[in-house]
Amino acid sequence: RCPACRNYKPHYEKVARLFNGADAVHPGIILLTRVDCALKINTKLCDKFSVGHYPMLFWGAPPKFVGGSWEPKQEKSDIHVIDDARTADRLLNWINKQTSSSFGLDDQKFQNEQLSSNVSDPEQIARAIYDVEEATSIAFDIILEHKMIKPETRAPLIKFLQLLTAHHPSRRCRKGAGELLVSFDDLYPTDFSSSQKQDDDKSQVTNFQICGKEVPRGYWVGAQ
Template sequence: MSCSIFLLFFALFVSILEQSVSVSNGSQRVILRAISGQDGEKPDFAVELNATNFDSVLKETPAPYAIVEFFAHWSPACRNYKPQYERVARLFNGAEASHPGIILMTRVDCALTINSNLCDKFSVKYYPMFLWGPPKKFVGWDPKQENSEILTIERGRTADILLGWINKQLGSSYGFDDGKYENEHLQWNFSDPGQQ
Protein backbone atom coordinates (compact mmCIF):
# COMPACT_ATOMS: atom_id res chain seq x y z
CA MET A 1 0.00 0.00 0.00
CA SER A 2 2.75 2.41 0.85
CA CYS A 3 4.14 2.02 -2.67
CA SER A 4 0.80 2.94 -4.26
CA ILE A 5 0.44 5.95 -1.95
CA PHE A 6 3.97 7.02 -2.86
CA LEU A 7 3.14 6.75 -6.59
CA LEU A 8 -0.07 8.69 -6.07
CA PHE A 9 1.78 11.50 -4.26
CA PHE A 10 4.52 11.47 -6.90
CA ALA A 11 1.96 11.79 -9.73
CA LEU A 12 0.23 14.61 -7.86
CA PHE A 13 3.58 16.38 -7.34
CA VAL A 14 4.48 16.10 -11.04
CA SER A 15 1.05 17.40 -12.02
CA ILE A 16 1.36 20.40 -9.70
CA LEU A 17 4.87 21.09 -10.97
CA GLU A 18 3.70 21.06 -14.62
CA GLN A 19 0.83 23.43 -13.82
CA SER A 20 3.07 25.86 -11.96
CA VAL A 21 5.52 26.00 -14.87
CA SER A 22 2.80 26.71 -17.42
CA VAL A 23 1.11 29.25 -15.14
CA SER A 24 4.36 31.06 -14.39
CA ASN A 25 5.08 31.65 -18.08
CA GLY A 26 1.60 33.03 -18.65
CA SER A 27 1.55 35.05 -15.46
CA GLN A 28 4.80 36.78 -16.42
CA ARG A 29 3.10 38.03 -19.57
CA VAL A 30 0.06 39.14 -17.57
CA ILE A 31 2.31 40.99 -15.13
CA LEU A 32 4.18 42.69 -17.97
CA ARG A 33 0.88 43.75 -19.55
CA ALA A 34 -0.32 45.09 -16.18
CA ILE A 35 2.91 47.06 -15.72
CA SER A 36 2.69 48.58 -19.18
CA GLY A 37 -0.96 49.44 -18.59
CA GLN A 38 -2.05 47.72 -21.78
CA ASP A 39 -3.02 44.28 -22.85
CA GLY A 40 0.00 44.18 -25.18
CA GLU A 41 -2.05 44.95 -28.27
CA LYS A 42 -2.49 48.40 -29.71
CA PRO A 43 -6.03 49.19 -30.79
CA ASP A 44 -6.80 48.90 -34.47
CA PHE A 45 -7.84 52.14 -36.10
CA ALA A 46 -8.52 50.64 -39.52
CA VAL A 47 -12.06 49.29 -39.82
CA GLU A 48 -12.16 45.52 -40.40
CA LEU A 49 -14.48 44.68 -43.28
CA ASN A 50 -15.71 41.35 -44.57
CA ALA A 51 -18.15 40.13 -47.20
CA THR A 52 -21.12 40.62 -44.88
CA ASN A 53 -20.49 44.25 -43.87
CA PHE A 54 -18.43 45.59 -46.81
CA ASP A 55 -21.29 47.20 -48.75
CA SER A 56 -23.19 48.55 -45.75
CA VAL A 57 -20.18 50.17 -44.06
CA LEU A 58 -18.93 51.80 -47.25
CA LYS A 59 -22.42 52.89 -48.30
CA GLU A 60 -23.16 54.53 -44.94
CA THR A 61 -19.88 56.32 -44.26
CA PRO A 62 -19.99 60.12 -44.53
CA ALA A 63 -16.31 60.22 -45.54
CA PRO A 64 -15.79 61.29 -49.16
CA TYR A 65 -12.89 58.84 -49.63
CA ALA A 66 -11.95 55.35 -48.54
CA ILE A 67 -8.84 53.23 -48.66
CA VAL A 68 -9.34 49.48 -48.62
CA GLU A 69 -6.33 47.35 -47.75
CA PHE A 70 -6.63 43.79 -49.01
CA PHE A 71 -4.30 41.63 -46.93
CA ALA A 72 -3.71 38.09 -45.69
CA HIS A 73 -3.16 37.59 -41.97
CA TRP A 74 -0.59 34.84 -42.62
CA SER A 75 1.58 37.05 -44.86
CA PRO A 76 4.81 38.32 -43.24
CA ALA A 77 4.71 41.39 -45.50
CA CYS A 78 1.19 42.21 -44.29
CA ARG A 79 2.11 41.68 -40.65
CA ASN A 80 5.13 43.94 -41.04
CA TYR A 81 3.07 46.60 -42.83
CA LYS A 82 0.16 46.65 -40.34
CA PRO A 83 1.78 49.19 -37.93
CA GLN A 84 2.48 51.47 -40.91
CA TYR A 85 -1.14 51.35 -42.08
CA GLU A 86 -2.45 51.79 -38.54
CA ARG A 87 -0.26 54.87 -38.11
CA VAL A 88 -2.02 56.52 -41.07
CA ALA A 89 -5.45 55.20 -40.03
CA ARG A 90 -5.00 56.83 -36.61
CA LEU A 91 -5.09 60.23 -38.35
CA PHE A 92 -8.47 59.60 -39.98
CA ASN A 93 -10.34 56.95 -37.96
CA GLY A 94 -11.40 56.75 -34.35
CA ALA A 95 -12.43 59.05 -31.54
CA GLU A 96 -8.98 60.65 -31.27
CA ALA A 97 -8.44 61.12 -35.03
CA SER A 98 -6.77 64.37 -36.08
CA HIS A 99 -8.76 64.53 -39.32
CA PRO A 100 -11.97 62.51 -38.87
CA GLY A 101 -14.53 62.13 -41.62
CA ILE A 102 -12.16 62.68 -44.54
CA ILE A 103 -10.95 59.14 -45.32
CA LEU A 104 -12.32 55.85 -44.06
CA MET A 105 -9.34 53.51 -43.66
CA THR A 106 -10.44 49.87 -43.91
CA ARG A 107 -9.00 46.37 -44.31
CA VAL A 108 -10.23 43.06 -45.72
CA ASP A 109 -8.54 39.77 -44.82
CA CYS A 110 -8.45 37.80 -48.07
CA ALA A 111 -7.17 34.71 -46.25
CA LEU A 112 -10.62 34.21 -44.73
CA THR A 113 -12.94 32.02 -46.78
CA ILE A 114 -15.84 34.42 -46.26
CA ASN A 115 -13.93 37.10 -48.21
CA SER A 116 -12.72 35.05 -51.20
CA ASN A 117 -15.42 36.29 -53.61
CA LEU A 118 -14.94 39.88 -52.45
CA CYS A 119 -11.18 39.69 -53.03
CA ASP A 120 -11.75 38.04 -56.42
CA LYS A 121 -14.18 40.83 -57.37
CA PHE A 122 -11.42 43.40 -56.82
CA SER A 123 -8.81 41.20 -58.59
CA VAL A 124 -6.49 41.05 -55.61
CA LYS A 125 -3.26 39.56 -56.94
CA TYR A 126 -0.79 40.40 -54.16
CA TYR A 127 -0.76 41.34 -50.49
CA PRO A 128 -1.08 43.95 -49.24
CA MET A 129 -3.00 45.67 -52.04
CA PHE A 130 -4.55 49.12 -51.56
CA LEU A 131 -7.46 50.69 -53.39
CA TRP A 132 -8.58 54.32 -53.09
CA GLY A 133 -11.84 55.94 -54.10
CA PRO A 134 -15.24 57.23 -53.09
CA PRO A 135 -16.77 54.69 -50.69
CA LYS A 136 -20.01 54.35 -52.65
CA LYS A 137 -18.04 53.44 -55.80
CA PHE A 138 -16.64 50.38 -54.02
CA VAL A 139 -20.18 49.14 -53.39
CA GLY A 140 -21.31 49.10 -57.00
CA TRP A 141 -17.90 48.45 -58.49
CA ASP A 142 -17.77 46.45 -61.68
CA PRO A 143 -14.35 45.01 -62.58
CA LYS A 144 -15.13 45.51 -66.28
CA GLN A 145 -15.37 49.31 -65.91
CA GLU A 146 -12.46 50.97 -67.64
CA ASN A 147 -13.03 54.51 -66.39
CA SER A 148 -13.30 53.73 -62.70
CA GLU A 149 -12.89 56.24 -59.89
CA ILE A 150 -11.17 53.54 -57.86
CA LEU A 151 -7.39 53.77 -58.01
CA THR A 152 -4.73 51.28 -57.01
CA ILE A 153 -2.16 52.74 -54.63
CA GLU A 154 1.04 51.32 -56.11
CA ARG A 155 3.57 52.73 -53.70
CA GLY A 156 2.31 52.87 -50.15
CA ARG A 157 4.81 50.61 -48.41
CA THR A 158 5.53 52.93 -45.50
CA ALA A 159 3.32 55.25 -43.49
CA ASP A 160 5.21 58.28 -44.81
CA ILE A 161 4.84 57.22 -48.44
CA LEU A 162 1.14 56.39 -48.02
CA LEU A 163 0.42 59.71 -46.30
CA GLY A 164 2.38 61.52 -49.02
CA TRP A 165 0.25 59.77 -51.67
CA ILE A 166 -2.95 60.80 -49.82
CA ASN A 167 -1.72 64.40 -49.53
CA LYS A 168 -1.02 64.48 -53.27
CA GLN A 169 -4.51 63.16 -54.09
CA LEU A 170 -6.25 65.65 -51.81
CA GLY A 171 -3.90 68.60 -52.25
CA SER A 172 -3.43 68.61 -48.50
CA SER A 173 -0.53 68.59 -46.06
CA TYR A 174 -1.56 66.18 -43.32
CA GLY A 175 1.22 65.08 -41.00
CA PHE A 176 1.74 62.57 -38.22
CA ASP A 177 2.31 65.35 -35.71
CA ASP A 178 -1.13 66.86 -36.39
CA GLY A 179 -3.13 67.15 -33.19
CA LYS A 180 -6.82 66.64 -32.72
CA TYR A 181 -8.70 69.85 -33.36
CA GLU A 182 -10.61 70.70 -30.20
CA ASN A 183 -13.19 73.46 -29.84
CA GLU A 184 -12.22 74.20 -26.25
CA HIS A 185 -9.00 75.81 -27.53
CA LEU A 186 -11.00 78.41 -29.44
CA GLN A 187 -11.86 81.71 -27.88
CA TRP A 188 -15.48 82.12 -26.89
CA ASN A 189 -17.46 84.32 -29.30
CA PHE A 190 -20.42 85.82 -27.43
CA SER A 191 -21.94 87.21 -30.63
CA ASP A 192 -22.30 83.70 -32.09
CA PRO A 193 -25.68 82.23 -31.06
CA GLY A 194 -24.34 78.73 -31.70
CA GLN A 195 -21.82 79.15 -28.87
CA GLN A 196 -24.29 80.53 -26.34
Protein backbone atom coordinates in the same frame (compact mmCIF):
# COMPACT_ATOMS: atom_id res chain seq x y z
CA ARG B 1 -2.09 36.57 -42.34
CA CYS B 2 0.93 36.89 -44.62
CA PRO B 3 4.29 38.24 -43.32
CA ALA B 4 4.10 41.22 -45.69
CA CYS B 5 0.72 42.21 -44.23
CA ARG B 6 2.00 41.85 -40.67
CA ASN B 7 4.99 44.04 -41.49
CA TYR B 8 2.80 46.65 -43.16
CA LYS B 9 0.15 46.77 -40.42
CA PRO B 10 1.93 49.40 -38.22
CA HIS B 11 2.33 51.73 -41.22
CA TYR B 12 -1.31 51.38 -42.24
CA GLU B 13 -2.61 51.86 -38.71
CA LYS B 14 -0.44 54.92 -38.18
CA VAL B 15 -2.20 56.64 -41.07
CA ALA B 16 -5.62 55.23 -40.14
CA ARG B 17 -5.42 56.75 -36.66
CA LEU B 18 -5.25 60.22 -38.21
CA PHE B 19 -8.70 59.84 -39.79
CA ASN B 20 -10.59 57.07 -37.97
CA GLY B 21 -11.59 56.37 -34.40
CA ALA B 22 -12.60 58.39 -31.37
CA ASP B 23 -9.21 60.11 -31.16
CA ALA B 24 -8.85 60.89 -34.87
CA VAL B 25 -7.10 64.17 -35.64
CA HIS B 26 -8.96 64.65 -38.94
CA PRO B 27 -12.27 62.77 -38.50
CA GLY B 28 -14.86 62.37 -41.22
CA ILE B 29 -12.54 63.08 -44.16
CA ILE B 30 -11.19 59.67 -45.17
CA LEU B 31 -12.24 56.20 -44.08
CA LEU B 32 -9.59 53.50 -44.06
CA THR B 33 -10.76 49.92 -43.75
CA ARG B 34 -9.12 46.55 -44.30
CA VAL B 35 -10.24 43.17 -45.57
CA ASP B 36 -8.55 39.87 -44.74
CA CYS B 37 -8.45 37.93 -48.01
CA ALA B 38 -7.28 34.83 -46.14
CA LEU B 39 -10.77 34.45 -44.70
CA LYS B 40 -13.12 32.35 -46.81
CA ILE B 41 -15.98 34.78 -46.29
CA ASN B 42 -14.00 37.46 -48.16
CA THR B 43 -12.95 35.31 -51.14
CA LYS B 44 -15.58 36.63 -53.56
CA LEU B 45 -14.94 40.23 -52.55
CA CYS B 46 -11.18 39.88 -53.06
CA ASP B 47 -11.76 38.19 -56.42
CA LYS B 48 -13.98 41.09 -57.55
CA PHE B 49 -11.10 43.46 -56.96
CA SER B 50 -8.49 41.15 -58.54
CA VAL B 51 -6.32 41.06 -55.44
CA GLY B 52 -3.09 39.52 -56.70
CA HIS B 53 -0.58 40.48 -54.02
CA TYR B 54 -0.59 41.45 -50.37
CA PRO B 55 -1.07 44.02 -49.07
CA MET B 56 -3.02 45.73 -51.85
CA LEU B 57 -4.59 49.15 -51.33
CA PHE B 58 -7.47 50.74 -53.23
CA TRP B 59 -8.73 54.32 -53.35
CA GLY B 60 -12.14 55.58 -54.37
CA ALA B 61 -15.37 57.33 -53.42
CA PRO B 62 -17.71 55.35 -51.12
CA PRO B 63 -20.48 54.58 -53.65
CA LYS B 64 -17.94 53.12 -56.10
CA PHE B 65 -17.01 50.34 -53.69
CA VAL B 66 -20.64 49.29 -53.27
CA GLY B 67 -21.18 46.62 -55.89
CA GLY B 68 -18.01 47.77 -57.66
CA SER B 69 -14.97 45.89 -58.90
CA TRP B 70 -11.49 46.43 -60.28
CA GLU B 71 -9.45 44.72 -62.99
CA PRO B 72 -5.76 45.30 -63.84
CA LYS B 73 -6.41 45.93 -67.54
CA GLN B 74 -9.39 48.19 -66.96
CA GLU B 75 -8.71 51.44 -68.83
CA LYS B 76 -11.14 53.68 -66.97
CA SER B 77 -12.10 53.09 -63.37
CA ASP B 78 -13.30 55.18 -60.45
CA ILE B 79 -11.30 52.90 -58.16
CA HIS B 80 -7.52 53.18 -58.20
CA VAL B 81 -4.72 51.07 -56.80
CA ILE B 82 -2.37 52.91 -54.46
CA ASP B 83 0.95 51.89 -55.94
CA ASP B 84 3.31 53.85 -53.68
CA ALA B 85 2.42 53.15 -50.06
CA ARG B 86 5.23 51.00 -48.70
CA THR B 87 5.53 53.15 -45.58
CA ALA B 88 3.19 55.37 -43.58
CA ASP B 89 4.93 58.45 -44.99
CA ARG B 90 4.49 57.28 -48.58
CA LEU B 91 0.84 56.38 -48.05
CA LEU B 92 0.06 59.74 -46.47
CA ASN B 93 1.94 61.57 -49.23
CA TRP B 94 -0.16 59.70 -51.80
CA ILE B 95 -3.35 60.72 -49.98
CA ASN B 96 -2.17 64.33 -49.77
CA LYS B 97 -1.63 64.44 -53.53
CA GLN B 98 -5.10 63.04 -54.21
CA THR B 99 -6.85 65.44 -51.85
CA SER B 100 -4.55 68.47 -52.31
CA SER B 101 -3.96 68.40 -48.57
CA SER B 102 -0.99 68.59 -46.24
CA PHE B 103 -1.81 66.04 -43.54
CA GLY B 104 1.14 65.01 -41.40
CA LEU B 105 1.80 61.96 -39.26
CA ASP B 106 2.59 64.26 -36.34
CA ASP B 107 -0.64 66.25 -36.63
CA GLN B 108 -2.38 66.81 -33.31
CA LYS B 109 -5.84 67.88 -32.29
CA PHE B 110 -6.50 71.52 -31.65
CA GLN B 111 -6.78 72.36 -27.99
CA ASN B 112 -10.54 72.88 -28.14
CA GLU B 113 -10.97 69.43 -29.70
CA GLN B 114 -9.26 67.85 -26.71
CA LEU B 115 -11.92 69.20 -24.39
CA SER B 116 -15.06 67.28 -23.57
CA SER B 117 -17.69 67.22 -26.29
CA ASN B 118 -20.01 70.19 -26.41
CA VAL B 119 -23.26 69.52 -28.24
CA SER B 120 -23.81 73.26 -28.63
CA ASP B 121 -20.60 73.66 -30.64
CA PRO B 122 -21.72 74.80 -34.14
CA GLU B 123 -18.71 73.16 -35.80
CA GLN B 124 -19.47 69.84 -34.13
CA ILE B 125 -23.13 70.05 -35.13
CA ALA B 126 -22.22 70.91 -38.73
CA ARG B 127 -19.84 67.95 -38.89
CA ALA B 128 -22.54 65.62 -37.55
CA ILE B 129 -25.06 66.84 -40.15
CA TYR B 130 -22.41 66.39 -42.86
CA ASP B 131 -22.00 62.75 -41.80
CA VAL B 132 -25.76 62.13 -41.83
CA GLU B 133 -26.09 63.74 -45.27
CA GLU B 134 -23.28 61.54 -46.55
CA ALA B 135 -24.88 58.39 -45.14
CA THR B 136 -28.33 59.32 -46.49
CA SER B 137 -26.97 59.97 -49.97
CA ILE B 138 -25.03 56.69 -50.06
CA ALA B 139 -28.01 54.70 -48.74
CA PHE B 140 -30.26 56.17 -51.44
CA ASP B 141 -27.68 55.41 -54.13
CA ILE B 142 -27.63 51.78 -52.98
CA ILE B 143 -31.44 51.57 -53.13
CA LEU B 144 -31.46 52.82 -56.72
CA GLU B 145 -28.40 50.92 -57.93
CA HIS B 146 -29.74 47.58 -56.74
CA LYS B 147 -33.33 48.30 -57.84
CA MET B 148 -34.75 47.81 -54.37
CA ILE B 149 -37.93 49.73 -55.19
CA LYS B 150 -40.40 46.91 -55.78
CA PRO B 151 -44.17 46.50 -55.33
CA GLU B 152 -43.61 44.80 -51.97
CA THR B 153 -41.22 47.50 -50.73
CA ARG B 154 -43.25 50.45 -52.00
CA ALA B 155 -45.18 51.13 -48.78
CA PRO B 156 -42.17 50.90 -46.41
CA LEU B 157 -40.17 53.19 -48.71
CA ILE B 158 -42.95 55.79 -48.67
CA LYS B 159 -42.90 55.71 -44.86
CA PHE B 160 -39.12 56.06 -44.96
CA LEU B 161 -39.37 59.12 -47.22
CA GLN B 162 -42.04 60.59 -44.95
CA LEU B 163 -39.72 60.22 -41.97
CA LEU B 164 -36.87 61.87 -43.87
CA THR B 165 -39.12 64.74 -44.94
CA ALA B 166 -40.33 65.36 -41.40
CA HIS B 167 -37.32 64.61 -39.23
CA HIS B 168 -34.04 64.63 -41.18
CA PRO B 169 -31.60 67.11 -39.57
CA SER B 170 -30.48 68.41 -42.97
CA ARG B 171 -32.76 70.91 -44.71
CA ARG B 172 -31.59 69.87 -48.18
CA CYS B 173 -32.18 66.18 -47.43
CA ARG B 174 -35.69 67.03 -46.17
CA LYS B 175 -36.31 68.99 -49.35
CA GLY B 176 -35.05 66.20 -51.62
CA ALA B 177 -37.06 63.53 -49.82
CA GLY B 178 -40.16 65.71 -50.03
CA GLU B 179 -39.72 66.29 -53.77
CA LEU B 180 -39.36 62.56 -54.38
CA LEU B 181 -42.37 61.84 -52.18
CA VAL B 182 -44.53 64.24 -54.20
CA SER B 183 -43.55 62.50 -57.46
CA PHE B 184 -43.49 58.97 -56.07
CA ASP B 185 -46.95 57.90 -57.26
CA ASP B 186 -46.13 59.05 -60.80
CA LEU B 187 -42.78 57.28 -60.83
CA TYR B 188 -43.93 54.14 -59.03
CA PRO B 189 -47.72 53.59 -59.19
CA THR B 190 -49.20 50.73 -57.21
CA ASP B 191 -49.25 48.44 -60.26
CA PHE B 192 -45.76 49.18 -61.57
CA SER B 193 -43.39 46.42 -62.69
CA SER B 194 -40.21 46.91 -60.67
CA SER B 195 -37.65 46.00 -63.34
CA GLN B 196 -39.39 47.59 -66.32
CA LYS B 197 -40.47 50.73 -64.51
CA GLN B 198 -37.09 51.39 -62.96
CA ASP B 199 -35.41 50.93 -66.33
CA ASP B 200 -37.89 53.35 -67.93
CA ASP B 201 -37.31 55.97 -65.25
CA LYS B 202 -33.56 55.44 -65.01
CA SER B 203 -32.69 58.88 -66.34
CA GLN B 204 -35.10 60.57 -63.94
CA VAL B 205 -34.41 58.68 -60.74
CA THR B 206 -30.89 57.29 -60.95
CA ASN B 207 -29.45 60.79 -61.23
CA PHE B 208 -31.65 62.10 -58.41
CA GLN B 209 -29.50 63.33 -55.53
CA ILE B 210 -31.67 63.22 -52.45
CA CYS B 211 -29.55 65.67 -50.47
CA GLY B 212 -28.73 67.96 -53.37
CA LYS B 213 -25.85 68.26 -55.81
CA GLU B 214 -23.62 70.10 -53.36
CA VAL B 215 -23.34 67.32 -50.78
CA PRO B 216 -19.57 66.87 -50.19
CA ARG B 217 -18.18 63.37 -50.42
CA GLY B 218 -15.13 62.04 -48.61
CA TYR B 219 -12.97 59.12 -49.72
CA TRP B 220 -12.42 55.61 -48.48
CA VAL B 221 -9.12 53.79 -48.66
CA GLY B 222 -9.54 50.02 -48.73
CA ALA B 223 -6.64 47.73 -47.87
CA GLN B 224 -6.86 44.13 -48.99
